Structure formats: C-alpha cells, structure tokens
Amino acid sequence: MSLISVKDLTVSRGGMPVLEGLNLAVSKGEILVLRGPNGAGKTTLLRTLAGLQPAYAGGVVADPETVAYAGHADGLKATLTVTENLAFWAGVYGGHDITPALAHFNLESLKSRPAGNLSAGQKRRLGLARLMVTGRPVWVLDEPTVSLDKASVAIFAEAVKTHVGAGGAAIIATHIDLGFEETVFDVTPYKARHDVVRNDFDESFDEAFR
Amino acid sequence: MAINWNALWEWANPRKFMSWTDRALPVFAVLAALMFVAGLVWGFFFTPDDYRQGATVKIFYLHVPSAMMAINIWAMMLVTSLIWIVRRHHVSVLAAKSAAGIGATMTLIALITGAIWGKPMWGTYWEWDPRLTSFLILLLFYIGYMALWEAIDNPDTAADLTSVLCLVGSVFAILSRYAVLFWNQGLHQGASLSMDAEENVADVYWYPALVAIAGFVLLFITLVLLRTRTEIRARRLHALEMRERVAEQ
Amino acid sequence: MIRLFWRDITLSFRSGGGFGLGLAFFLILVTLIPFGVGPESELLQVIAPGILWIGALLACLLSLDRIFALDFEDGSLDLLATAPIPLEGVVAVKALAHWITTGLPLVIAAPALGFLLHLDSAAYRWLIITLLVGTPALSFIGAFGAALTVGLKRGGLLMSLLILPLYIPTLIFGAEVVRRGAGGFLVGTPLAMQAGITMGAVALLPFAAAAAIRVALR
Amino acid sequence: MMPDLGKYAGDVLMAYGITIALLVLLIWRSLARSAKVKRQLKDAEERRKTHG
Numbered sequence: 001m002s003l004i005s006v007k008d009l010t011v012s013r014g015g016m017p018v019l020e021g022l023n024l025a026v027s028k029g030e031i032l033v034l035r036g037p038n039g040a041g042k043t044t045l046l047r048t049l050a051g052l053q054p055a056y057a058g059g060v061v062a063d064p065e066t067v068a069y070a071g072h073a074d075g076l077k078a079t080l081t082v083t084e085n086l087a088f089w090a091g092v093y094g095g096h097d098i099t100p101a102l103a104h105f106n107l108e109s110l111k112s113r114p115a116g117n118l119s120a121g122q123k124r125r126l127g128l129a130r131l132m133v134t135g136r137p138v139w140v141l142d143e144p145t146v147s148l149d150k151a152s153v154a155i156f157a158e159a160v161k162t163h164v165g166a167g168g169a170a171i172i173a174t175h176i177d178l179g180f181e182e183t184v185f186d187v188t189p190y191k192a193r194h195d196v197v198r199n200d201f202d203e204s205f206d207e208a209f210r
Numbered sequence: 211m212a213i214n215w216n217a218l219w220e221w222a223n224p225r226k227f228m229s230w231t232d233r234a235l236p237v238f239a240v241l242a243a244l245m246f247v248a249g250l251v252w253g254f255f256f257t258p259d260d261y262r263q264g265a266t267v268k269i270f271y272l273h274v275p276s277a278m279m280a281i282n283i284w285a286m287m288l289v290t291s292l293i294w295i296v297r298r299h300h301v302s303v304l305a306a307k308s309a310a311g312i313g314a315t316m317t318l319i320a321l322i323t324g325a326i327w328g329k330p331m332w333g334t335y336w337e338w339d340p341r342l343t344s345f346l347i348l349l350l351f352y353i354g355y356m357a358l359w360e361a362i363d364n365p366d367t368a369a370d371l372t373s374v375l376c377l378v379g380s381v382f383a384i385l386s387r388y389a390v391l392f393w394n395q396g397l398h399q400g401a402s403l404s405m406d407a408e409e410n411v412a413d414v415y416w417y418p419a420l421v422a423i424a425g426f427v428l429l430f431i432t433l434v435l436l437r438t439r440t441e442i443r444a445r446r447l448h449a450l451e452m453r454e455r456v457a458e459q
Numbered sequence: 460m461i462r463l464f465w466r467d468i469t470l471s472f473r474s475g476g477g478f479g480l481g482l483a484f485f486l487i488l489v490t491l492i493p494f495g496v497g498p499e500s501e502l503l504q505v506i507a508p509g510i511l512w513i514g515a516l517l518a519c520l521l522s523l524d525r526i527f528a529l530d531f532e533d534g535s536l537d538l539l540a541t542a543p544i545p546l547e548g549v550v551a552v553k554a555l556a557h558w559i560t561t562g563l564p565l566v567i568a569a570p571a572l573g574f575l576l577h578l579d580s581a582a583y584r585w586l587i588i589t590l591l592v593g594t595p596a597l598s599f600i601g602a603f604g605a606a607l608t609v610g611l612k613r614g615g616l617l618m619s620l621l622i623l624p625l626y627i628p629t630l631i632f633g634a635e636v637v638r639r640g641a642g643g644f645l646v647g648t649p650l651a652m653q654a655g656i657t658m659g660a661v662a663l664l665p666f667a668a669a670a671a672i673r674v675a676l677r
Numbered sequence: 678m679m680p681d682l683g684k685y686a687g688d689v690l691m692a693y694g695i696t697i698a699l700l701v702l703l704i705w706r707s708l709a710r711s712a713k714v715k716r717q718l719k720d721a722e723e724r725r726k727t728h729g
Binding site: 319326330 | 683686688689692693695696699700702703704707708710711714715717718721722724
Binding site for chain 1: 461462463466469470473530532533534535537538539540541542543544676677
C-alpha cells in the first residue's frame, strides 16, 4: 500500500507542461530522490505533490493529510524565538510535542534565540525541525541541504532515516548523496516535449491556451 | 423550443470564434458606423431646441447612450467573468478584459458630457449628484480591474483574480450606489434635474436617441469583437513564446 | 487557528511589527488637517466626522500589505496553505488579528483626536460605535485586496487602488452616522446598513480571499 | 447647414468634440494593438514552422 502515488501526471509551470507521463509511488519506509538539472521541473513536481498546484493532467493519489512540504523558504518569523516558531507550527498541525524535534536537530541551546539571529544553516535546521512536529508521513523536500554544513547534513540525514524507519516516507529533490538506501528517480526523460510539433496543438485552438 | 446548448458554446470555441468573427466583424463595423453617424447627425442637426434647456438637449444623444453602455458593459463583464469561473471558457474572460477598456471610455464620456450639460443647468461643472458620483465610482472600479490585469504576468492567474475582483466589485458597486443615494439625500432636499427619458424627453428627441443608442451598442459590439480577437491572438502568441523558451532550454 | 491568531498578534507587537504605526499615522493626519483648512473651530467641527473616518480608513490601509505579503515572502503562506486548517479560516483569523492590532486602537484613539477637531459632544458616542461596527469591515475588505495582490511586485500601490473604492459604502455610512449623531438626528438606518456591510464582509470575503490566495500560490 | 445652437453653442460643441475625440482614441488604440499583435503572432508562427 503506497502512501502517495501519481498516475500519468503532467505538471505545468506558468500554464506550460514541464514534465509529463510521470508514474511513481512511494510506500512506507521508502525514500525517493529526484534528480535532474536545474529548471527541469523538480520544484514544480514537488509543489504539485504537496497540493499547492493543480495537476495539468493525470492526478496525485494521497490522503489529504499526508504531505509535509518544505520548500526553499523556511517559513520562519525573525522576531519569534526558535521555540515560538516551532511551537506555532506544531500548534497548526495539531499540537505535537516539540522537544524531540529540538533535540534531534541540535537546537536546544538556541531555544530562546530569535530566529532572526540564527545563521543560515541554523535557520535551515529549524525549518527542517518543523517537519518533525507536523506528524505527517510523507516529507516532500525541495533542496533541503542548501546552506547546511557537513555536520548538519549528517543530522538531517539521520532525521530522515529515523522518520522513514518509523513508517514514514520522503521524496527529496537534491544534488548531493545523503547516504540513504534510496530509489533514484531521474526526471529528465519525462521532460515535456515542445521541440516537436504536438499534434493536438494544431488541431484545436483551445490547446494554445492551456 | 429546444435549444442545443452545446452548439451554443461551440460559437465561443476560440477557433470557431475567430472564424465567425472574421466574417461578422465587417458587417458589425459598417452597421455601427451607419447607425452611429445617423443617430448623431439626426440628433445634432435635425432636432429642435428644448424650450427650457435650449441646445444643451443635444448632449443627450451622447450622454444617455454612453451612460447606458457604461453600466451594461460592467454587467456583461460580470456575466463573462462568471462563465470563466464556472466553465473555464477562455474566450469569455478575454471578452471581459476587452470590454473593460471600452466601458471605462464610456464612463468617462458619460461623466464629461454630464458635467458639460450640468454647467448651464446647475451653474457648475461638477455637482456631487448621486448619479454623477456613482459614475465616478464606477470609473474607479474599471480602472482597478484593468490595473489588476496589467499587473499579473501569468494570463490564467490574471483571469482568475480579475474575475473574482469583478464579482466582489459588482456587489460593492451596487452597495455604493445605494450608499451614495442615501448620502446625498441627507444633504440636499429635492433631487436634481432628472434626465429620465420618460419624464423629460418627448418623441421628437426620443427617436434620434434610440438610433444613437443602437449606434453605441453596435460600436461596442464591433470593438469588443475586434479587441477579443486581439486578445485571443495575444494568448496564442504568449503560448508560442513560452514554448519557444522551454524548447531553448 | 488560535495559535495563528496569537502569532499574528505577537508578531505585530514585536519590534518592526508595525503596531502603533497606524495610530501614529492617524495622529499626524489629524494634526495636518487644521494646517490645511485653517484653525477655525466651526469649520473643523463640521468636517471632523469625515476627517476622523478617512483617517481611520487610511491608517488601516497602511498596514494591510503586510497581512499576507510577509508570509508569502518567507514561505509561511505555502505552509499554511498545506496545513490542516482551511485557508478561509487562515484569512479570517489574520483579518481579525489585523483588526485587533490596527482597527481597535484607532477606535480607542478616535475620541481623543475628535477632541482636537472640536467634534460635537453629542457625536462622540456615535463616533466610537460606528468605528467599532465599521472598522472590522475595513480589515476584511482589506484582506481581500491584499490577497488579490499577494506576490505581485509593487503590489502595495495596486492594492490601495483596488481597496479604496470598496471602502466607499463603509465610509459613507460611517461618517453619516457621526454627522447625524452630532446633529441629534436618528442614526438607526446608516448604522444598520454599516453593520450589514460588516457582517457580509466578515462572512463572505474570506472565501473570495482564500480563492485568490490559492490562485496566486500555484 | 449649421444649426443655431444659441448661447449654449460652446457647451454642445465641446461635448461632441470630446466624445468623438475619446471614441477615435479608443478605436485607434484597438486597431493599433490589433495590428501589432497580428504581426507578432505571424512572426511567431513563422519561427515555429522553420525551427519546429
């Protein structure tokens, strides 16, 4: 039984298909790593999986409360402390305890610091700690290791392993090797083709609008 | 009589729309020009002066049709925006976009001709009369709607957001109309000179006015078809350019 | 939802949160008016209801572009949109928090400023009541305008252009209540109309605003 | 041919003048944009044929 699966999915950016014919499924305990050059549409795919964007064609099958999404921005408020930031998201997602998350991402010593005073790496860690308090099974992560140093990457990889080991799953777009037992999914072959004249394009003028 | 609704929608399919408007546009253009010129020439040259208002009665042939169009065009935009929201019909929302510029111009004409007419009648160009004020507010709504279209790059996003604005704006436009009536009634007792056709305008003025109204309606149809055609082409152009950009990567 | 409410309140009180800015703006505006129109107390008394309402309206507008724009920039809006609370609720709660931090202080400060403008003594009661009834509508209409322009470059100016015409009915009825109150006339009708607008805006606009945000995020 | 407009001649002529000027401006802008978009679209379609 897969936690999240997509069937014949086409995702679009600005009304233009970027990836098409995607089929994939992620079950408990799995880590799926998306690879592909910049601009290939990894972010678009992840945002579609998170339900922020409608699918252009095909669909995503998942329970509505499956996905915890972490994008390029961490959603932190500079004037709130680390605890306040994390407690807020925990509250929004149904009041999970924040202490394990603080401990896991090594944030305990920074607890009462305003998030605005953290270094880029520390902010990122706090942003990822948020995933732990959502209580959602599938983590959808977009370049999570940006601005993390080696030690922090290891902390992060450990957190993902723990989460997956406890019956979760993760879909991660990244360029680096995180040392997981992962399934690699290269999006390049699914690039929507615009270099050829698509038949449907000329058949109906409507197509030009999609 | 049974109406085949699907066939009706077909007329607004972009490709079909382009083909029938291609043939219909010249017809509408000629009719519009004829009626417009006829109405205004009749009104300007061949109507007597009003015993009380003198020659200013001739301003009616501009003011009444433009004022009617100003309101009706917004109503049309509301309907086409709703069609877009419900049926995702691209031609519909592009027609709304095309109509906005015409509606704003009509509102401006109604305001200016109203002000010019008001000078000899009220002794001032501008009076915070409920009607004039409501048109000024309507002009603000048109400007806001057009500005939102201009500000958003993605055409589908722009279509969605402007349609929502049109919907909410319509409610507030009606609210404003009542609020303005209420507001001015509180200050001035007795309404200002009413320009309702049935009250002041006798047949000798009303017939040329009807022709002028028909002229304005036809002019609007011609322009909105022309501008919608332009917008459809612009959308296709946008799609082609996006494809080129993606293909280059 | 309650969490979100307290977070927005806390944020506006922390440094750089903008609490008090609207109030200061209101004060400055009311101070400037006599310089513009002259110090005659009779004239000021006549225009006071209008000035106080317009001041409240502009002060409210000042802080509106922060309502979603900051959350959009730091990614919070993405996360809130995927959170288990409905986006309509998010909008309503944020608009409510905006009213508490901006509208309510204006209501409380208005009588003091009315004093500066020689507001008729009979009108104070009605000034407070009408502001209390009307300013929530300003926050909710404003939240809708902010939702339409979220994520746009130079969205602030466009937002003002879109919102201000929507404020017209609230302004008309609000100022009318105070004017009538000052003259000792019945205020029932405009007050009821204003209450109706507020209730309508509170009940319906969060849906329109949430729809706009979903469109803007995709 | 010109009707006697009496003391309101200036007002009436101004109303007609401004209205016609505004409408001409509207029509001219619609036509200009139509021509421009038509030309650009033609170029784009050509490019698509040659490269695509």
